[in-house]
Amino acid sequence: MEPIRIEKDATQPWDAVVIGSGIGGLVTASQLAVKGAKVLVLESYTIPGGSSGSFQREGYTFDVGASMIFGFGEKGYTNLLTRALADVGEHCDTLPDPAQLAYHLPGGLELAVDRKYEQFIADLTARFPHEAKGIRHFYDICWQVFNCLDAMPLLSIEDPTYLAKVFFKSPLACLGLARWLPVNVGDVARRHIKDPELLRFIDIECFCWSVMPADLTPMINAGMVFSDRHAGGINYPKGGVGVIAQKLVKGMQRHGGEIRYKARVTRVVLKDNRAVGVQLANGEIIHARRVISNATRWDTFSGEGSKQALVDAEHTPAAEQTWRRRYVPSPSFLSLHLGVRNEAIPANSHCHHLLLESWDEMESEQGVAFVSMPTLLDPSLSPEGHHIVHAFTPSSMQAWQDLSPATYNSKKQADADRLIRKLEKILPGLSQAIVHREVGTPRSHRRFLGRFQGSYGPIPSSRLPGLLTMPFNRTGLKGLYCVGDSCFPGQGLNAVAFSGFACSHLIGADLGINPWALPN
Numbered sequence: 120m121e122p123i124r125i126e127k128d129a130t131q132p133w134d135a136v137v138i139g140s141g142i143g144g145l146v147t148a149s150q151l152a153v154k155g156a157k158v159l160v161l162e163s164y165t166i167p168g169g170s171s172g173s174f175q176r177e178g179y180t181f182d183v184g185a186s187m188i189f190g191f192g193e194k195g196y197t198n199l200l201t202r203a204l205a206d207v208g209e210h211c212d213t214l215p216d217p218a219q220l221a222y223h224l225p226g227g228l229e230l231a232v233d234r235k236y237e238q239f240i241a242d243l244t245a246r247f248p249h250e251a252k253g254i255r256h257f258y259d260i261c262w263q264v265f266n267c268l269d270a271m272p273l274l275s276i277e278d279p280t281y282l283a284k285v286f287f288k289s290p291l292a293c294l295g296l297a298r299w300l301p302v303n304v305g306d307v308a309r310r311h312i313k314d315p316e317l318l319r320f321i322d323i324e325c326f327c328w329s330v331m332p333a334d335l336t337p338m339i340n341a342g343m344v345f346s347d348r349h350a351g352g353i354n355y356p357k358g359g360v361g362v363i364a365q366k367l368v369k370g371m372q373r374h375g376g377e378i379r380y381k382a383r384v385t386r387v388v389l390k391d392n393r394a395v396g397v398q399l400a401n402g403e404i405i406h407a408r409r410v411i412s413n414a415t416r417w418d419t420f421s422g423e424g425s426k427q428a429l430v431d432a433e434h435t436p437a438a439e440q441t442w443r444r445r446y447v448p449s450p451s452f453l454s455l456h457l458g459v460r461n462e463a464i465p466a467n468s469h470c471h472h473l474l475l476e477s478w479d480e481m482e483s484e485q486g487v488a489f490v491s492m493p494t495l496l497d498p499s500l501s502p503e504g505h506h507i508v509h510a511f512t513p514s515s516m517q518a519w520q521d522l523s524p525a526t527y528n529s530k531k532q533a534d535a536d537r538l539i540r541k542l543e544k545i546l547p548g549l550s551q552a553i554v555h556r557e558v559g560t561p562r563s564h565r566r567f568l569g570r571f572q573g574s575y576g577p578i579p580s581s582r583l584p585g586l587l588t589m590p591f592n593r594t595g596l597k598g599l600y601c602v603g604d605s606c607f608p609g610q611g612l613n614a615v616a617f618s619g620f621a622c623s624h625l626i627g628a629d630l631g632i633n634p635w636a637l638p639n
C-alpha cells in the first residue's frame with residue numbers, strides 16, 4: 120500500500136519525535152514510519168534497545184538485561200516481535216530454547232519448564248500428583264486468556280473505531296478479555312489449587328517475570344507468559360538480544376525514519392498546554408506534531424523523587440499523581456556479566472535458571488537469583504572455549520545510596536562474590552573459571568538506561584484489579600504520549616512491543632493516517 124504523506128509546516132518538521140529507543144519506542148517509531156509519518160528517535164545512549172540492547176567486551180556479546188524472549192512465534196497475533204520486524208521488512212533468525220527456565224527451589228523442588236505444554240503439565244503433576252486436576256484447570260484457563268489475545272489484531276483499545284472493528288471480528292475473544300482484565304492470578308490459582316507449596320510455585324512462576332507474587336500479577340499477562348512459552352516458545356535471537364533493536368532501527372530508516380544517538384532530551388516543549396517538541400541537553404529545540412516518551416512515567420512527569428522530569432510540575436496532569444499512588448517502582452538489579460571457561464558449565468545445561476533458597480526470601484533484597492547462559496544456544500556470542508554467564512538478583516536503589524566511593528566499590532564486589540557463591544550450587548567451580556567480570560548495580564542501571572531508581576518497572580502498591588488501572592498511551596497533556604513498561608500492559612519485551620503497536624495506532628488515528636482495514 121502507498122504510504123499516506125502528511126503535510127508539514129515549517130515550524131514542525133517532524134510528525135513524531137520519540138524520546139528513547141527501547142523496544143517500546145522503536146516499535147512506535149517503526150510502525151509510524153510504515154504509515155508514512157516522518158519520525159525521529161532521540162536516544163541518550165550510544166546504542167539502541169535500552170534494557171534490550173547488547174554490548175561487546177573482549178570478544179563477548181552481552182545482553183544488557185532482557186534475555187528470555189517471548190513474542191517470537193510464527194502464528195497468531197501475539198507474536199508481536201516477529202510482526203514488528205516483518206512490518207518493516209526485517210527478520211531475526213532465532214534459536215528455539217527447549218525449556219523456558221529451570222527452577223531450583225526450596226525443599227528440593229527442581230523443575231524445568233518444558234517447551235511442550237503436555238510435558239510441563241506431566242512434570243509438575245509428577246511432583247504434585249494430588250493436585251493433578253487443579254494444575255490442569257489453572258494452566259488451561261491461562262490458555263483461554265492467551266487464545267483470546269491470539270485471535271485478534273492487537274492495537275489500541277483507546278481507539279473506539281478499532282474496538283468496534285475488533286469486536287465485530289472476534290466478539291467472543293473481546294468478551295473473554297474484558298472478563299479477565301480485572302482479575303489477578305492468585306484468585307484463579309486458589310480457586311483450583313489447595314497445596315500451599317504448589318501455590319508458592321505459582322507465586323514464583325509469576326515473580327520471575329512480573330517481580331510480584333500471584334496476588335498482584337494480572338491474569339492477562341500470566342495468560343500471555345504461561346502459554347506463549349509453549350505456543351510460540353522461547354526463542355533467542357541469533358547474535359544477541361540487541362539484534363532486535365538494531366533491525367528495528369534499520370527497518371525504520373528504510374521507511375524514512377531517523378535516529379540520533381547521544382541525544383538526551385531534557386524537557387518536553389509546551390505551547391498553550393500542548394506538547395509541540397523537545398529540548399536536548401545541548402539546548403537544541405526540535406519541533407514535532409506529536410511527542411512520544413519511552414522514558415518511564417516517573418522520568419517523564421514531575422512528582423516525588425523525580426529530579427529532572429521532562430514535564431514540569433505545573434504541567435504534570437493530576438492523573439499522573441494517582442498513577443504514582445497506585446504503582447511504585449520495583450527494585451532494580453545487581454547484575455553480573457561473566458565470561459567463563461567452558462568447564463564451569465555442565466553438559467546439557469539449560470539456558471535460563473532461577474535459584475531460591477528459602478520461600479521467605481522471594482521478595483527480599485538479593486533473594487532470587489536469575490541466570491541466563493545464551494552461549495548454550497548461540498556459541499558465536501563468546502570466544503571459543505568460553506561461555507557467558509549473565510546473572511542478576513533484585514536489589515533496590517536504597518541499598519546503594521549515600522555510600523562513599525570506597526564503600527560502594529567494596530559492597531559491589533562483596534555482593535557479586537556472594538551471588539557467584541550462590542550460583543555454584545548449579546555451576547560448581549564457577550568462581551575458578553571466570554576470565555571476564557563486570558558488575559552492575561541499581562546505580563549503573565539508572566545511569567546507563569536512564570530509568571528512575573534503575574527500576575525494572577512499575578508494580579502495584581496494593582492489590583489492584585488486574586490490568587484495569589494501568590494507563591494506556593494517551594496522557595493528560597495534548598500531543599504527548601507514553602510508551603513502554605509504565606503503560607498497559609507493563610513489563611516485558613512483548614508487552615512493550617504491544618504498547619508500541621497501540622501507541623502508533625492511536626497516533627495514526629489522531630493524525631488520520633491509519634489504514635482502514637485491520638491487519639491480517
Ligand SMILES: NC(=O)c1ccc[n+]([C@@H]2O[C@H](COP(=O)([O-])OP(=O)(O)OC[C@H]3O[C@@H](n4cnc5c(N)ncnc54)[C@H](O)[C@@H]3O)[C@@H](O)[C@H]2O)c1
Nearest residue numbers: 139141143163169170184185186187384569603604610611
Ligand atoms: N525478558 C527479559 O529477560 C527482560 C529483562 C530486563 C528488562 N526487560 C524488559 O525491557 C523492557 C523495557 O522496555 P521499554 O520500551 O520500556 O524501554 P527501555 O527502558 O528499555 O528503554 C528506554 C530507552 O530510552 C532512553 N531514554 C530514557 N530517557 C531518555 C531521554 N531523556 N532522552 C533520550 N533517551 C532517553 C534510554 O536510554 C533507553 O534506551 C521492560 O519492559 C523490561 O521488562 C526484559
Ligand SMILES: CC(C)=CCC/C(C)=C/C=C/C(C)=C/C=C/C(C)=C/C=C/C=C(C)/C=C/C=C(C)/C=C/C=C(\C)CCC=C(C)C
Nearest residue numbers: 187293296297328340343471472489490608610611614617
Ligand atoms: C470491546 C470489549 C467488550 C472489550 C475489550 C477488551 C479488549 C479488546 C481487551 C484487550 C486487551 C489486550 C489487547 C491486552 C494485551 C495484553 C498483552 C499484549 C500482554 C502481554 C504481556 C506480556 C508479558 C507480560 C511478558 C512478560 C515477560 C517478561 C517480563 C519476561 C521477563 C523475564 C525475565 C526477567 C527473565 C528472568 C529469568 C531468568 C533469566 C531465569
